[in-house]
Amino acid sequence: MTYERVLAPLDSALPGLEALYLDFHRHPELxxxxxxxxxxxxxxxxxxxxxxxxxxxxxGVAGVLRNGEGPTVLLRADMDALPVEERxxxxxxxxxxGVDAEGREVPVMHACGHDMHVTWLSGxxxxxxxAREHWSGTLVAVFxxxxxxxxxxxxMLGDGLFDLVGAPDFVFGQxxxxxxxxxxxxxxxxxxxxxxxxxxxxxxxxxxxxxxETTVDPAVLAASVVLKLQTIVSRETAATEPAVVxxxxxxxxxxxxxxxxxxxxxxxxxxxxxxxxxxxxAAIGRIxxxxxxxxxxxxxxxxxxxxxxxxxxxDAALNGELAEAFLAHFGPEATLPAPLVxxxxxxxxFGRAAGAPSVFWLVGGHDPEEVITAMTEGRFERDIPxxxxxxxxxVLHPTLRAGVETLVIAALSRMAHPGVR
Numbered sequence: 169m170t171y172e173r174v175l176a177p178l179d180s181a182l183p184g185l186e187a188l189y190l191d192f193h194r195h196p197e198l199x200x201x202x203x204x205x206x207x208x209x210x211x212x213x214x215x216x217x218x219x220x221x222x223x224x225x226x227x228g229v230a231g232v233l234r235n236g237e238g239p240t241v242l243l244r245a246d247m248d249a250l251p252v253e254e255r256x257x258x259x260x261x262x263x264x265x266g267v268d269a270e271g272r273e274v275p276v277m278h279a280c281g282h283d284m285h286v287t288w289l290s291g292x293x294x295x296x297x298x299a300r301e302h303w304s305g306t307l308v309a310v311f312x313x314x315x316x317x318x319x320x321x322x323x324m325l326g327d328g329l330f331d332l333v334g335a336p337d338f339v340f341g342q343x344x345x346x347x348x349x350x351x352x353x354x355x356x357x358x359x360x361x362x363x364x365x366x367x368x369x370x371x372x373x374x375x376x377x378x379x380x381e382t383t384v385d386p387a388v389l390a391a392s393v394v395l396k397l398q399t400i401v402s403r404e405t406a407a408t409e410p411a412v413v414x415x416x417x418x419x420x421x422x423x424x425x426x427x428x429x430x431x432x433x434x435x436x437x438x439x440x441x442x443x444x445x446x447x448x449x450a451a452i453g454r455i456x457x458x459x460x461x462x463x464x465x466x467x468x469x470x471x472x473x474x475x476x477x478x479x480x481x482x483d484a485a486l487n488g489e490l491a492e493a494f495l496a497h498f499g500p501e502a503t504l505p506a507p508l509v510x511x512x513x514x515x516x517x518f519g520r521a522a523g524a525p526s527v528f529w530l531v532g533g534h535d536p537e538e539v540i541t542a543m544t545e546g547r548f549e550r551d552i553p554x555x556x557x558x559x560x561x562x563v564l565h566p567t568l569r570a571g572v573e574t575l576v577i578a579a580l581s582r583m584a585h586p587g588v589r
Contacts, residue, residue, distance in 0.1 A: 174299040185291045190260045192283035196249030196276045198266045199317035202227045205247050209311045216297040221332045225323030229311040232333045238305025242336035245289035246315035252277040255558040280555045281344030288571035305583040308333045318475025321517035339519040339526035340578040347532030348539045350566040352494045353506035354529045356487040360480035361438040362445045363512035368433040371467040377425035386431035387420045389463045400451045412438035438510045477512035483525035531571045533562030
């Protein structure tokens with residue numbers, strides 16, 4: 169399946185897309201603060217002839233291009249950056265600062281590739297707009313806020329996204345991955361894990377560090393809980409069932425000679441089905457309450473769900489058709505099966521809300537020689553920065569081209585006139 173006529177202008181568009189990407193990389197914005205990013209994307213959609221809606225789910229943008237009879241295809245990209253200080257050493261590295269949800273000033277970096285995601289979709293939207301004679305239907309380009317906060321997709325949906333643009337018949341999206349640039353990786357069925365983020369508050373009884381016998385020390389209680397949580401995977405989960413429990417944050421006390429009243433843990437869990445995620449959540453609550461009771465805590469532990477991501481589950485038939493289209497275009501050396509990914513995404517909320525089949529895939533973005541050498545020598549985990557690393561940054565080429573091409577091919581696989589294929 170080939171799409172040369174629609175993709176022909178991409179060569180001349182790449183310098184502009186590179187400049188757009190560099191601008192987004194230099195100016196990252198945290199979840200629900202993507203005002204500059206959203207404004208530029210809305211401007212570009214307007215120039216390309218889309219009907220543009222802004223402020224959806226606070227800062228989300230959606231463009232609609234109606235082009236006759238045919239299916240409605242939704243292409244989605246996420247916009248938000250992370251509170252990470254960039255250490256790539258690139259000449260266009262971010263030095264931005266922002267204010268997080270807790271009101272703290274933090275460094276900001278596109279450490280997950282969302283700057284590339286929005287550049288890809290903006291480029292694909294332009295190409296498809298310019299080639300309307302080759303397809304028919306309705307194209308919807310969604311630029312989503314707050315993916316890293318875990319609720320951006322649901323906020324857009326709750327704010328009436330489908331009332332504005334119509335319910336899609338097909339939903340497509342993609343993610344930058346630490347794989348060789350130009351590789352496209354697909355997987356039928358479950359691709360990415362479901363995830364919970366939990367806050368566990370452990371109540372003690374504070375006092376002077378010289379008289380621990382008069383207190384219930386929440387630092388000791390927290391340490392016990394952290395260690396016991398590791399047994400959920402090692403002793404309560406079957407070896408054939410992937411699961412992850414990570415304590416990413418622990419806060420207790422303010423100085424060395426004061427025993428605090430409380431300790432707060434932030435815990436992240438991953439599983440590849442909703443039932444597994446619920447089991448992890450229940451086990452965390454049981455362990456926190458049990459350890460608090462053992463320590464003689466004056467109050468029960470509190471477990472609060474901060475955010476939750478669904479499983480990313482690709483429609484098998486649609487994924488198979490799209491994988492064939494990618495294979496025909498990119499060739500077998502660059503079209504590969506994707507592994508199960510323990511990272512999580514809220515992309516699946518769009519297809520779920522519409523009752524429409526959806527497919528999410530991965531596009532590689534790292535130097536191919538470096539990645540393949542690291543894999544061959546068993547150094548991949550050590551040497552290749554993963555998403556969310558302060559050293560994560562894609563090579564520009566062929567990453568830019570590949571991600572635009574995949575989105576164009578996905579849209580045309582549903583909407584193209586027969587002569588384009």
